[in-house]
Structures are given as structure tokens and as C-alpha cells.
Amino acid sequence: MLFDFQAVFAKMEYKMIKKRMRQGKVAGAKKGMWTNGSPPYPYIYNRATKQIEVDADKLKIYREIVDKYILGMSTLEIAINLNRRCIAPPYVGKRNKYGWSHVTVHRLLINEIHLGYIIYGKSRNHRGTPQLVDKEDWIKVKGEHEPVKTEEEHEQILARIAQNAIIPRKCRVGTLPLSGLLYCSKCGRRMQFKRRETKNGSYWTAMCVYAYPDGTKCDQVGRKLDDAFYKALYQKITKIDEQTLELVDEINEQYQELQALCEMKQKELAQTEQAIENLFELYEDGKIPKQRLSDRIAGHEKTKAELEAEIEKCKTALASQVNLVTVEMVKRRIDEFKNLWLNATDPSDQNSAFRLLIERIVYDRKDDGLRLDVLYK
Numbered sequence: 001m002l003f004d005f006q007a008v009f010a011k012m013e014y015k016m017i018k019k020r021m022r023q024g025k026v027a028g029a030k031k032g033m034w035t036n037g038s039p040p041y042p043y044i045y046n047r048a049t050k051q052i053e054v055d056a057d058k059l060k061i062y063r064e065i066v067d068k069y070i071l072g073m074s075t076l077e078i079a080i081n082l083n084r085r086c087i088a089p090p091y092v093g094k095r096n097k098y099g100w101s102h103v104t105v106h107r108l109l110i111n112e113i114h115l116g117y118i119i120y121g122k123s124r125n126h127r128g129t130p131q132l133v134d135k136e137d138w139i140k141v142k143g144e145h146e147p148v149k150t151e152e153e154h155e156q157i158l159a160r161i162a163q164n165a166i167i168p169r170k171c172r173v174g175t176l177p178l179s180g181l182l183y184c185s186k187c188g189r190r191m192q193f194k195r196r197e198t199k200n201g202s203y204w205t206a207m208c209v210y211a212y213p214d215g216t217k218c219d220q221v222g223r224k225l226d227d228a229f230y231k232a233l234y235q236k237i238t239k240i241d242e243q244t245l246e247l248v249d250e251i252n253e254q255y256q257e258l259q260a261l262c263e264m265k266q267k268e269l270a271q272t273e274q275a276i277e278n279l280f281e282l283y284e285d286g287k288i289p290k291q292r293l294s295d296r297i298a299g300h301e302k303t304k305a306e307l308e309a310e311i312e313k314c315k316t317a318l319a320s321q322v323n324l325v326t327v328e329m330v331k332r333r334i335d336e337f338k339n340l341w342l343n344a345t346d347p348s349d350q351n352s353a354f355r356l357l358i359e360r361i362v363y364d365r366k367d368d369g370l371r372l373d374v375l376y377k
């Protein structure tokens with residue numbers, strides 16, 4: 001047998017160096033030194049002191065984010081507001097070309113580094129594959145840097161996030177017949193219900209209030225939820241025409257294919273994002289020169305943009321797909337629905353009736369009228 005000893009030794013040496021570096025990082029982290037590459041907003045890294053420092057201008061913005069969130073503003077509203085005012089996002093032009101997003105804001109809000117901690121060892125390399133480490137095994141020590149939020153504020157933030165996750169929307173605003181079921185065909189987001197007051201009384205309307213991260217609003221046109229609307233919906237739900245029945249299987253198949261495609265693209269996107277992160281880390285550690293970093297980032301960014309566009313397309317297509325399970329199932333459920341609907345005495349009962357049968361209703365208002373697509377459970 002022949003061995004390429006040179007290669008084997010090179011590999012061993014590389015592993016050794018990596019191990020020592022990791023140990024150095026852990027030791028540094030244990031002493032409260034910053035060893036993690038670029039620090040989160042509003043901190044900046046000082047190479048001379050090997051510490052992270054607070055950037056005064058960024059701190060103002062950061063504090064505003066914390067205060068507004070605690071006061072009840074959503075992460076999305078905060079992001080849109082920052083973009084409107086042209087406040088530079090944490091990574092200008094590279095990792096965050098759309099400016100602030102609700103994800104950026106969310107990540108900043110939950111970060112424990114801002115409490116004055118240094119966290120190390122969130123992931124490790126296991127035989128070449130990166131793995132996530134359980135939270136209790138993270139190395140978390142008090143750092144030398146200045147905290148920018150208090151423990152109380154952090155608790156309040158976590159409490160609000162937990163609350164938003166647990167309490168469904170309908171409990172917060174009162175249940176309407178279509179609560180949680182009506183989705184916009186244009187942006188794929190859930191539509192909202194607003195009460196309108198007029199001289200002749202008040203009524204409910206359905207509208208899309210979604211705004212993209214750059215602040216542009218979804219241009220879906222809202223509609224009054226009057227008797228005519230519910231009648232049309234009832235007709236749509238209870239009468240499945242022959243053509244629809246024939247389409248059932250075909251559509252089911254298409255839907256699943258599209259879903260698989262979407263998942264695949266999302267996986268690729270995550271990999272690309274990881275690759276970008278890795279490059280930044282290599283650069284921060286001085287392992288690759290700046291020119292090489294920007295060359296390679298450019299390639300990844302292009303792939304990322306393409307993937308994001310494809311995922312957006314997939315999602316829009318998925319949101320507007322009609323997916324019937326089996327004809328018999330739907331027919332049986334429709335009978336149950338009719339029964340429940342006719343006996344419903346309040347909006348909450350009506351909502352239960354819809355939920356029995358329907359996964360979602362996709363709303364699309366065009367010049368020639370309203371189109372409702374029903375996705376059965």
C-alpha cells in the first residue's frame with residue numbers, strides 16, 4: 001500500500017493547529033476576552049485591547065430598539081421604522097442588503113452578549129461536520145465589555161417573545177369567523193380584520209397590512225365582510241364542481257412537489273449563509289486576505305439572492321395553491337361544516353366550523369372581483 005505521507009502529515013498538522021487555536025479561544029473566552037470575531041451591534045472590536053467596545057451612535061439605536069420593543073412595538077415595525085430613517089443596519093451592503101429585518105432585530109434583542117457576557121462554544125466541529133451544542137454546554141462568562149441592557153430588560157424581552165409565541169392572535173383581538181384563516185395571495189401573509197365605523201353603524205373589513213422589509217406595503221385591496229361576502233364563501237366551500245374534483249389529485253401532487261422544492265432551496269440558502277459566515281470568521285481570524293474574502297463573498301451573495309428570489313416565488317405559489325385531500329373526505333367534512341355553520345350562534349362558533357374544514361382561504365381581489373381559493377384540511 002502506498003501512502004501520501006506528505007498529505008497525511010499536513011492534515012495532522014492542520015488538525016493540531018486547529019485544536020490549539022480552539023483551546024486558545026476557549027482559554028481566552030474563560031478569561032473574559034473577546035474571541036468570537038465580529039461582535040454584535042452596537043459593539044465594535046478593538047484589536048489593540050482585544051476587547052469589544054460600545055459605539056456611541058450605534059448604542060442610541062440599540063437602546064431605542066430595546067425600549068420600543070418593551071413598550072410594545074413589534075420587531076417588524078421597529079425594522080421598518082429604522083429603514084425609513086435610513087439607519088445603517090449591522091452589516092451594510094453585504095450580509096444585509098435589504099437593511100434591517102425583523103430577524104435582525106429579534107436576534108439583537110435576545111443576545112446575551114449585551115448583558116455583558118461572552119458566549120463561546122455554540123457549535124463544534126465533529127469529524128468535519130459542524131454541530132450545534134446544547135445551551136447548557138455553552139461557555140458563558142462575564143466579559144470585560146460594558147453591558148448595554150439590564151437583566152430586567154432581558155427578562156421583559158424574553159417574556160414578550162414567549163407571550164407572542166403562545167397566545168394566538170384570536171385571543172388577543174377577539175375571534176371572528178375567519179380569524180387565522182384568511183391569507184393574502186400577493187404576499188402570502190395572514191390578513192387582518194379591522195372594524196370600520198360609519199354613520200349607519202359599523203362593519204368588519206379584511207385587509208392586508210403587510211409591509212416588506214423596505215417599507216413598501218402589500219398592494220392587496222381590502223374588502224368589506226358583509227353578508228354577500230360570507231354567502232359567496234359559503235357557496236365556494238360547499239359546492240365543489242366536477243372540474244375541481246378532477247383536479248384534486250393533480251393539484252395535490254403539484255403542491256407536494258413545490259413544497260419539496262421550497263424545502264430544498266431553503267436548505268441551500270442556509271448552507272450559503274453558513275458559507276458566508278465561515279468566510280467572515282476566516283477573515284476575522286486573519287486566515288484569508290480581504291480581496292479573497294470579497295471575491296468569494298460576491299459569488300455567495302449572488303447565489304443567495306437567486307435562492308431568496310426562488311424561495312419567495314415558491315412560497316407565493318404555495319400560498320395560492322389549492323390542495324384537496326380526498327374527495328370523500330372533503331364531502332363528508334362539508335356536510336359537517338354545513339351542520340355546524342347553520343347552528344352557529346356567534347363568530348367563535350362560525351370560526352370553529354370553518355376550522356373543521358379549512359386549512360386556509362387565499363384572498364385575491366382583482367379588478368373583476370374577489371377570488372377566494374380554499375385549501376381544505
Ligand SMILES: [Zn+2]
Pocket residue numbers: 184185186187188189208209210218219220
Ligand atoms: Zn398581502
